Amino acid sequence: MARNKLEFPLDSEAYEIICKIGVGVSASVYKAICIPMNSTVVAIKAIDLDQSRADFDSLRRESKTMSLLSHPNILNAYCSFTVDRCLWVVMPFMSCGSLHSIVSTSFPDGLPENCISVFLKETLNAISYLHDQGHLHRDIKAGNILVDSDGSVKLADFGVSASIYEPVTSSSGTTSSSLRLTDIAGTPYWMAPEVVHSHTGYGFKADIWSFGITALELAHGRPPLSHLPPLKSLLMKITKRFHFSDYEISTSGCGKKGNKKFSKAFREMVGLCLEQDPAKRPSAEKLLKHPFFKNCKGVDFVVKNVLQGLSNTEQMFIETQILMKRDDDEDEEEEEEIVKNRRISGWNFREEDLQLSPVFPTESETSGSSPREEASQDKPDGNSVVLTGSELGLGLSTRNEEAKEQEDEVVGFDRNLMLEKLKLLKKSLEHQRARVSVIIEALSGEKEEKSREEELLEIVEKLKIELEAEKMKTLSAEKESVLG
Amino acid sequence: MKGLFKSKPRTPADLIRQTRDLLLYADRSNSLPDLRESKREEKMAELSRNIRDMKSILYGNSEAEPVAEACAQLTQEFFKDDTLRLLITCLPKLNLETRKDATQVVANLQRQQVNSRLIASDYLEANIDLMDVLIEGFENTDMALHYGAMFRECIRHQIVAKYVLESEHVKKFFNYIQLPNFDIAADAAATFKELLTRHKSTVAEFLTKNEDWFFADYNSKLLESKNYITRRQAIKLLGDILLDRSNSAVMTKYVSSMDNLRIMMNLLRENSKSIQIEAFHVFKLFAANQNKPADIINILVANRSKLLRLLADLKPDKEDERFEADKSQVLREIAALEPRDLA
Numbered sequence A: 001m002a003r004n005k006l007e008f009p010l011d012s013e014a015y016e017i018i019c020k021i022g023v024g025v026s027a028s029v030y031k032a033i034c035i036p037m038n039s040t041v042v043a044i045k046a047i048d049l050d051q052s053r054a055d056f057d058s059l060r061r062e063s064k065t066m067s068l069l070s071h072p073n074i075l076n077a078y079c080s081f082t083v084d085r086c087l088w089v090v091m092p093f094m095s096c097g098s099l100h101s102i103v104s105t106s107f108p109d110g111l112p113e114n115c116i117s118v119f120l121k122e123t124l125n126a127i128s129y130l131h132d133q134g135h136l137h138r139d140i141k142a143g144n145i146l147v148d149s150d151g152s153v154k155l156a157d158f159g160v161s162a163s164i165y166e167p168v169t170s171s172s173g174t175t176s177s178s179l180r181l182t183d184i185a186g187t188p189y190w191m192a193p194e195v196v197h198s199h200t201g202y203g204f205k206a207d208i209w210s211f212g213i214t215a216l217e218l219a220h221g222r223p224p225l226s227h228l229p230p231l232k233s234l235l236m237k238i239t240k241r242f243h244f245s246d247y248e249i250s251t252s253g254c255g256k257k258g259n260k261k262f263s264k265a266f267r268e269m270v271g272l273c274l275e276q277d278p279a280k281r282p283s284a285e286k287l288l289k290h291p292f293f294k295n296c297k298g299v300d301f302v303v304k305n306v307l308q309g310l311s312n313t314e315q316m317f318i319e320t321q322i323l324m325k326r327d328d329d330e331d332e333e334e335e336e337e338i339v340k341n342r343r344i345s346g347w348n349f350r351e352e353d354l355q356l357s358p359v360f361p362t363e364s365e366t367s368g369s370s371p372r373e374e375a376s377q378d379k380p381d382g383n384s385v386v387l388t389g390s391e392l393g394l395g396l397s398t399r400n401e402e403a404k405e406q407e408d409e410v411v412g413f414d415r416n417l418m419l420e421k422l423k424l425l426k427k428s429l430e431h432q433r434a435r436v437s438v439i440i441e442a443l444s445g446e447k448e449e450k451s452r453e454e455e456l457l458e459i460v461e462k463l464k465i466e467l468e469a470e471k472m473k474t475l476s477a478e479k480e481s482v483l484g
Numbered sequence B: 001m002k003g004l005f006k007s008k009p010r011t012p013a014d015l016i017r018q019t020r021d022l023l024l025y026a027d028r029s030n031s032l033p034d035l036r037e038s039k040r041e042e043k044m045a046e047l048s049r050n051i052r053d054m055k056s057i058l059y060g061n062s063e064a065e066p067v068a069e070a071c072a073q074l075t076q077e078f079f080k081d082d083t084l085r086l087l088i089t090c091l092p093k094l095n096l097e098t099r100k101d102a103t104q105v106v107a108n109l110q111r112q113q114v115n116s117r118l119i120a121s122d123y124l125e126a127n128i129d130l131m132d133v134l135i136e137g138f139e140n141t142d143m144a145l146h147y148g149a150m151f152r153e154c155i156r157h158q159i160v161a162k163y164v165l166e167s168e169h170v171k172k173f174f175n176y177i178q179l180p181n182f183d184i185a186a187d188a189a190a191t192f193k194e195l196l197t198r199h200k201s202t203v204a205e206f207l208t209k210n211e212d213w214f215f216a217d218y219n220s221k222l223l224e225s226k227n228y229i230t231r232r233q234a235i236k237l238l239g240d241i242l243l244d245r246s247n248s249a250v251m252t253k254y255v256s257s258m259d260n261l262r263i264m265m266n267l268l269r270e271n272s273k274s275i276q277i278e279a280f281h282v283f284k285l286f287a288a289n290q291n292k293p294a295d296i297i298n299i300l301v302a303n304r305s306k307l308l309r310l311l312a313d314l315k316p317d318k319e320d321e322r323f324e325a326d327k328s329q330v331l332r333e334i335a336a337l338e339p340r341d342l343a
Helices: A056-068 A099-106 A113-132 A193-197 A205-220 A264-273 A284-288 A299-307 A313-326 A332-339 A371-377 A401-411 A415-444 A452-483 B012-029 B037-059 B068-080 B083-093 B096-111 B119-126 B130-139 B144-154 B158-166 B169-176 B182-197 B200-223 B228-242 B245-254 B258-268 B273-288 B294-302 B304-313 B321-335
Strands: A015-023 A027-034 A040-048 A079-083 A086-092 A145-147 A153-155 A346-350 A355-359
Touching: A015 A040, A056 A086, A056 B144, A056 B182, A079 B182, A099 A145, A099 A205, A099 A299, A113 A145, A113 A153, A113 A205, A113 A264, A113 A284, A113 A299, A205 A264, A205 A284, A205 A355, A264 A284, A415 A452, A452 B245, A452 B321, B012 B037, B012 B068, B012 B083, B037 B068, B037 B096, B068 B083, B068 B096, B068 B119, B083 B096, B083 B130, B083 B144, B096 B119, B096 B144, B119 B158, B130 B144, B130 B158, B130 B169, B144 B182, B158 B169, B158 B182, B158 B200, B169 B182, B169 B200, B182 B200, B182 B228, B200 B228, B200 B245, B200 B258, B228 B245, B228 B273, B258 B273, B258 B294, B258 B304, B273 B294, B273 B321, B294 B304, B304 B321
Parallel strands: none
Antiparallel strands: A015 A027, A027 A040, A040 A086, A079 A086, A145 A153, A346 A355
């Protein structure tokens, strides 16, 4: 069966750009028409190759993954080609934009449940296909679920997707055929706990977790942990885009905000996705059979109830641009990068009111504290430490059932396993510490103490330079001896 | 229904035998037009399932990790007969999902050891003409990514890489990596890089024997290409090749050529920082050469002030001490040069 894909021209001359509909770190998305194809409307993602730091190999893999996938709920590229320094990826134009933009512009308090089920089911079809193909998406969120005016729903953005069948050749040279991955990727608020701090790697179930978070995002209008009051310091701005909502801050679930009712089936479905233990989460295929999706309406339903009357993608882009301008003109990119490095050790899902609260790592080190403070916290005094949150001055619940359970585990648990976990956690903390230091430095001009890791890295760098210089010397010495 | 016929699990030998039969069938089926379409579809579906089963054995599935013994058996059975050839020739007749499965199966089999031998390598040595079939794939949009992936896996074997390097095929890559279709061009570029970096001794031997035409083509077709991405990848790969110890003889010769220096100086002047930085890593070899020919010295001296200014401004986005160290050494070298009389 040959694919009867329409052959889109591999030449920029054949396209006419209409307007810009999105911007990213090193890419822009345009609405355009393809002139020789009856002026079909398309979306073109133009990636600046000179700017993009991403190594070329990952770009190649993303592009290849996309062009080899074939499913109605997956956003395929029609074609891709380079135009001077840019890579143009020509894709179907999804006129309603992402679920994230739909929710944030038109449904700030969340979508009605009977619409959520439609979007989630379509998304789940895509996830099921991807998993069957051996791919992990690794960045499932409303912002990556695109909708067209006819109600078609497509999962997009394979920037961080990974295939278990494609061994990463660069690292260590061992070919792992095991169904697990170990590098960290994704957007933190949708990231499964085992992605954040597991030594055993993670599998398909991490996508299921993110799917559950996406369900919450659609239900409440934002992902959990995302409603911060307006804050003054730069540090606080770090989390600005993921406002903590008041219901999540309250320790004792004073459920006044829970004026929205969700069905038992929905709550249960989300609960399954958000199981701490990945093994207990259902597979995408199994999840599709959950009662929540049984009497799911068709896409026509969302066309009538959600999509009609929406402002179009161009309009939404302009609106968000204005919104963004209203926020301070600080560096968005940097902010996002920092946000991506926040770690949360666990989550506590309360099924009754469909809410998820964070559990911060029980670790003896805060990211910005002085060594002496760290030492004093080394005592197992039972105070779990709020990661970076403490600096943010957020009165977050620092202790709850989940944390207690974790501590209990330390006692009667596999020491090595725990040790490994803690080491990883420590690494992630150090990473954050470095980030925070950068900000502190930038703000105050003070230079933070360098961490041990950084010092070592510098030494390694220096040694490398010496080695290289030595090599050059030997090389020229050799040449001399050969040439006379 | 299907469950009813689910008898005892097939052995790898059974699986391969059945797959072979089905492949033979697929191979012939087009020439038997009177065949019932439904029957044909049924057989093709069975073939797809078989290939999927092979993949499960080799990679494991959601329930089980792969079992070494089963993998070894499957590999042995697969290469015992001409299954690989059959699979490669039938690939265009399979549907997209099965093509992908087949590609992954072939990729995995290249790495499987039987009695600590890579029998895939032995098989390919005896059937090296398969590489001629695979490389043709780059010219077929539908098949390129599948055949391309198989090709890249096969050149993991030194003997296969050597064959490709010594054949006329290697010249085709200069065009393939500039194909307009990005996926295919990028795939070809990855293979080209693999070909020129993986097996050090083979690469060194190839370059020594072919340096004249190879670097002439490399310069004119790749480094002076109109295509930004071609230039960028080519200059990076050139750096990787020349900085590899095993290619030092070739490098010494490369940095003694005025033409090469001219091209490098042009790349240094590009307004793409990525290209400039990569070009510097090659340019530094010209400057660091302690036996610079007189014409090289004279060019460097003639352009000294421009070079010093340009290099002084050249900085990577991220701080890079090693780069800075290299740079100051190059700056010193150039500053200290004295013009020479041409011999």
